[in-house]
Amino acid sequence: MKKYSYTELKDTRSGFGTGLLEIGRKNNKVVALCADLIGSLKMDAFAKEFPNRFFEVGIAEANMMGIAAGLTIGGYIPFTGTFANFSTGRVYDQIRQSIAYSDKNVKICASHAGLTLGEDGATHQILEDIGLMKMLPGMIVINPCDYNQTKAATHAIADIKGPVYLRFGRPAVPVFTDPSQRFEIGKAIVLTDGADVSIFATGHLVWKAIEAAVALETKGISAEVINIHTIKPLDNGAIIRSVKKTGCVVSAEEHQMNGGLGDSIAQLLAREYPCPMEMVAVNDSFGESGTPDELMHKYGLDIPDIIRTAEKVIARRAVEFEK
Amino acid sequence: MPNVDELKKICTQVRRDIVRMTNAVQSGHPGGSLGCTEFFVAMYYDILHCNPLHFEMDGIKEDLFFLSNGHISPVWYSVLARKGFFPVKELASFRKLDSRLQGHPATAEGLPGVRLGYGSLGQGLSVAIGAALAKKLNNDSFLVYSLHGDGELQEGQIWEAAMFAAAKKVDNLISTIDVNNAQIDGKTTDVLNLGDLKAKWLAFGWDVLEMKGNDIEEVITTMKNARERTGKGKPIMILMKTIMGKGVDYMEDNYKWHGVAPNNEQLQKALAQLEMTIGDY
Numbered sequence: 001m002k003k004y005s006y007t008e009l010k011d012t013r014s015g016f017g018t019g020l021l022e023i024g025r026k027n028n029k030v031v032a033l034c035a036d037l038i039g040s041l042k043m044d045a046f047a048k049e050f051p052n053r054f055f056e057v058g059i060a061e062a063n064m065m066g067i068a069a070g071l072t073i074g075g076y077i078p079f080t081g082t083f084a085n086f087s088t089g090r091v092y093d094q095i096r097q098s099i100a101y102s103d104k105n106v107k108i109c110a111s112h113a114g115l116t117l118g119e120d121g122a123t124h125q126i127l128e129d130i131g132l133m134k135m136l137p138g139m140i141v142i143n144p145c146d147y148n149q150t151k152a153a154t155h156a157i158a159d160i161k162g163p164v165y166l167r168f169g170r171p172a173v174p175v176f177t178d179p180s181q182r183f184e185i186g187k188a189i190v191l192t193d194g195a196d197v198s199i200f201a202t203g204h205l206v207w208k209a210i211e212a213a214v215a216l217e218t219k220g221i222s223a224e225v226i227n228i229h230t231i232k233p234l235d236n237g238a239i240i241r242s243v244k245k246t247g248c249v250v251s252a253e254e255h256q257m258n259g260g261l262g263d264s265i266a267q268l269l270a271r272e273y274p275c276p277m278e279m280v281a282v283n284d285s286f287g288e289s290g291t292p293d294e295l296m297h298k299y300g301l302d303i304p305d306i307i308r309t310a311e312k313v314i315a316r317r318a319v320e321f322e323k
Numbered sequence: 324m325p326n327v328d329e330l331k332k333i334c335t336q337v338r339r340d341i342v343r344m345t346n347a348v349q350s351g352h353p354g355g356s357l358g359c360t361e362f363f364v365a366m367y368y369d370i371l372h373c374n375p376l377h378f379e380m381d382g383i384k385e386d387l388f389f390l391s392n393g394h395i396s397p398v399w400y401s402v403l404a405r406k407g408f409f410p411v412k413e414l415a416s417f418r419k420l421d422s423r424l425q426g427h428p429a430t431a432e433g434l435p436g437v438r439l440g441y442g443s444l445g446q447g448l449s450v451a452i453g454a455a456l457a458k459k460l461n462n463d464s465f466l467v468y469s470l471h472g473d474g475e476l477q478e479g480q481i482w483e484a485a486m487f488a489a490a491k492k493v494d495n496l497i498s499t500i501d502v503n504n505a506q507i508d509g510k511t512t513d514v515l516n517l518g519d520l521k522a523k524w525l526a527f528g529w530d531v532l533e534m535k536g537n538d539i540e541e542v543i544t545t546m547k548n549a550r551e552r553t554g555k556g557k558p559i560m561i562l563m564k565t566i567m568g569k570g571v572d573y574m575e576d577n578y579k580w581h582g583v584a585p586n587n588e589q590l591q592k593a594l595a596q597l598e599m600t601i602g603d604y
Contacts, residue, residue: 031460052460055491063449063483070453073438074461075381078453093443094480098450101440102430 001192001217004210006146006174012204013111013168015147017042019154020079020109024050027077030158033068034081035061040170041081041111061086065094069104077158078106084113084167085126088133099163100136107157108133109166113143114254115282115299116171116204116292125287131259133165134232140185141232143167143253143261145206147175149229152183160185167203169254171292174207188235190242194224197310198242198249202228202261205252205280205301212306223310234264240273248317249277250309254301257281276316278309325369330539332600333368333405334360338570339603340401340414342593345584348418351426354580355472356398358503358565361539362470363402370546372465375407378435386465387454389439391447392472392501393427394582399436400424405601408436414604445478447471448498452488452558455496466553469498474506477515482527488558489528497549499561501536505578520562530557536565571596 024030024046031053034043038056047054057064061082068078080087087110088095099106115125134141142157142164144150150168157164191206192213201209206227213223224242228235243249249269251262262279269275282299296302337360345351367373371386390399397417404411409423416422423432427442439450451469458465475481488496502520504511511517524531530552534545542563549559567581568574571593574585585593 055456057487060483060487062446062480063452063487066446066449066480066484067453067456067487069439070450070455071457073381073387073450073454074383074457074463076457076460094446094449097440097443098446102438104439 001194001213001222004176004191006176006207008175009172010147010175011170011172012144012147012150013040013170014042015144015150016109016111016154016166016168017045019151021045021049023155023158024053027158029075029077030079031055031071031076032079032081033057033064035059035064035086037082040083041109043081061091062094065091066098068106069098069102072104072106079109080106081109081111083124084110084129085124088129088165089126092132096136100139103138104163105161107164107166111168112170113167114169114204115287115295115301116169116254118170118292118295119289121289122286127254127256127282127287128259129167130231130255130261131263134259134264138162139232140164140230141167142185142230143203144229145203145227146173146177148177148179148181149183152181153229156183156185169204171204173204176207186230186233186235188238189227189229190238191225191227192223194222194246196222196246197224197314198246199223199225199252199306199310200228200239200249200261200265201225201252202231204254208303209252209306211303212310215303215307216310221310221314228261231261231264234268236268239265239268243269243273243275247275248313249275250280250306250313251277252280252306255281257283276313276320278313280305280309327540330364330368334364334539335598336600336602337364337398337401337405339594339597339599341397342571342585342590342597343603344397344401344414344417346587346590347415349584350418351397351584352394352582353397353584354505354567354574354578355392355395355501355503357571357574358567358569359395359398359470359501359536360569361542362499362536362563363398365539365542365546366468367402367406369543371468378408380438382438383461384463384465387438387467389447389451389454389467389469390428390441391469392444392475393441396424396426396428399428403436404604409434411604444472444475445480448481448484451496451498452484452493455493458495466550467496469496471498471500472506473500473502473504473511473517474514476500476517485524485527485529492556493558494554494556496558497553497561498558499563501565502562503565503567505567505581507581509578524560528557529560530555532559532561534561534563536563537569
């Protein structure tokens with residue numbers, strides 16, 4: 001199995017901040033808006049270097065989404081920044097009507113997604129955002145796995161026309177992808193070749209899936225770990241190719257089971273290649289206060305959960321093959 | 324100024340379009356549409372610098388108009404068509420399957436003149452502000468206009484936008500509120516009283532003008548005055564008093580005609596009051 005190591009621990013939101021600054025230098029049509037969370041979103045550098053192209057809107061996310069939609073009329077590429085909760089649920093109707101239905105070229109950039117913002121608790125965490133955003137016609141949904149990939153994704157979304165939801169987070173996580181990678185929207189990345197189980201992971205769960213695969217190997221289980229950084233459009237071909245090889249599936253994400261990555265994969269498999277599948281995700285629950293590690297453990301999103309789930313689905317496959 | 328008598332004739336025809344369009348599909352919003360007829364005719368026939376024959380989404384070097392209270396689409400569609408943005412005969416497709424003339428204006432079908440999807444209220448002012456900021460970034464001296472219903476001011480997003488536009492000196496924006504004191508459930512003063520609108524907008528830091536919206540000469544004069552007041556550090560708000568249902572006696576000043584279409588008998592009664600001037604679609 002291919003081995004991975006990481007260079008350092010870094011937050012994905014900083015990948016966004018650096019990426020935004022870089023594309024700001026490259027393309028003078030890039031503008032950014034923030035709702036009183038410049039530091040949290042790592043937008044300081046862009047704001048400082050491009051004060052004319054940066055708009056602090058205050059604590060008024062609905063207005064921010066509308067202004068972003070308006071800025072596209074005149075040729076600008078607005079990047080909005082706030083927490084994932086306030087980027088989606090709070091402003092769903094504004095995004096639906098003024099951005100998605102109106103096909104505006106707005107990049108909705110959302111930090112502090114999932115449980116791992118930690119101690120602020122359930123009102124600031126969000127585990128429903130992928131589902132909310134993927135349901136909007138035409139909306140692209142991206143959830144990169146580390147600093148480098150988030151930076152590359154920030155570049156990539158500036159280069160395409162149309163609304164995008166880019167999701168990232170607060171905790172420092174292993175940086176293991178290529179710093180000079182080119183991010184291909186909608187193209188899954190096979191991280192390890194395996195024969196016994198396909199593990200499709202997104203965001204912070206990608207590194208955990210790699211660690212789970214290492215542990216599974218010591219048990220004689222060959223896991224194929226695939227990074228699904230783009231949830232919509234889903235890389236159907238890559239998923240089906242892997243599942244035809246392994247015959248069973250685990251999805252892993254920091255999100256509700258309802259409406260998340262696993263849900264999208266299950267729909268695809270039900271239509272095209274039914275097989276045993278299990279999901280590592282939050283099961284119909286809000287989060288709570290705690291450290292990121294404590295929360296990931298309590299809500300079943302940790303390495304042992306992926307290992308256990310992989311073993312379970314392999315056992316199911318064995319039984320269902322016998323039938 | 325174009326000949327006022329000519330504009331009044333166009334208004335009559337636009338009103339015929341409104342009642343015929345809503346009658347044909349037995350749905351839509353005639354009341355507010357009739358009330359805003361003079362405003363739309365004045366805007367498109369005199370005030371706005373725009374190019375009906377060559378519509379571009381970005382609207383560089385032209386004025387932009389946003390209709391935040393999108394339910395009064397009949398009056399907008401009629402004036403856009405009469406002005407040449409799209410064929411007048413297309414008005415017959417209003418609210419029908421496969422039409423570009425959606426119940427509420429939309430961009431998905433590519434109707435010339437429309438730059439945003441409208442319907443869910445309270446969103447247009449923010450978008451107009453964004454477009455005005457884009458004009459500033461582009462050093463484009465043309466202006467951004469928006470129209471809102473008074474009932475729509477009950478939406479909180481309007482006040483987020485009001486605060487922003489004044490604080491950030493978005494002074495290339497001229498917004499208008501259709502103050503007809505009517506919304507679906509009743510008189511706005513009864514449903515949720517808006518209080519002293521002039522004092523509110525002044526307190527938010529806007530330059531505020533008032534006009535009688537069913538007097539086309541006053542609309543033109545006030546809009547030109549507003550134009551002169553742009554570029555002075557403040558966004559401009561015009562409180563426009565209109566009569567819902569104006570021009571059709573049984574609809575006038577009656578909130579029940581907010582979103583009800585005339586039946587065939589009512590249509591005939593309405594058309595009898597509205598002279599055909601430049602030809603029905």
